[in-house]
């Protein structure tokens with residue numbers, strides 16, 4: 120076994136030892152080499168996230184034969200002129216970064232191009248940090264969620280957020296962001312009578328996210344270095 124494989128395997132078991140059953144581990148492979156993705160796939164990981172459509176598309180082309188069951192997740196800001204390319208990705212599984220109504224409208228308008236169902240998460244800006252995208256009020260996110268009922272291939276499955284980083288006490292503030300997302304999720308579930316998931320937790324705050332009941336953690340940096 121190569122040193123690199125042994126290293127990635129140790130990273131994986133470290134994280135898995137902290138996960139509750141039922142939590143999905145998505146490995147964020149943006150900027151990381153194809154070989155690392157392949158090794159994680161061979162170790163049993165199926166969910167991978169990217170934040171740029173072009174890079175996601177290229178990686179999916181390179182890996183589609185070798186990793187046929189890989190599930191790709193789009194997690195980054197999405198420009199509307201990239202939607203068609205995103206939709207052409209065979210193993211596209213979910214889009215976590217649906218951050219406003221205008222983007223949702225465009226995604227829905229083009230959804231006939233999809234040849235299979237794709238999960239969508241509405242992104243909520245819980246930290247209210249300027250540089251972060253996402254819905255900022257419950258009224259807006261509820262209206263968007265209601266609109267997804269008309270979709271055929273896009274399946275509204277949950278809400279996503281990023282924890283606060285520009286803060287003195289990021290553990291406390293990340294915890295508050297994750298709790299707020301759970302509250303919004305519960306309100307949507309009650310209002311729409313659906314069961315939803317939360318996508319929350321990155322390298323620096325994933326243990327807090329797991330404690331707050333995350334269904335999907337998105338880990339980049341710590342899985343590779």
Ligand SMILES: *Cc1c(COP(=O)(O)O)cnc(C)c1O
Pocket residue numbers: 147149170194195281320321322323337338339340341
């Ligand atoms: C990059 C990124 C991650 C992973 O962040 P790390 O700190 O590298 O674990 C998770 N979610 C989103 C939306 C990202 O852009």
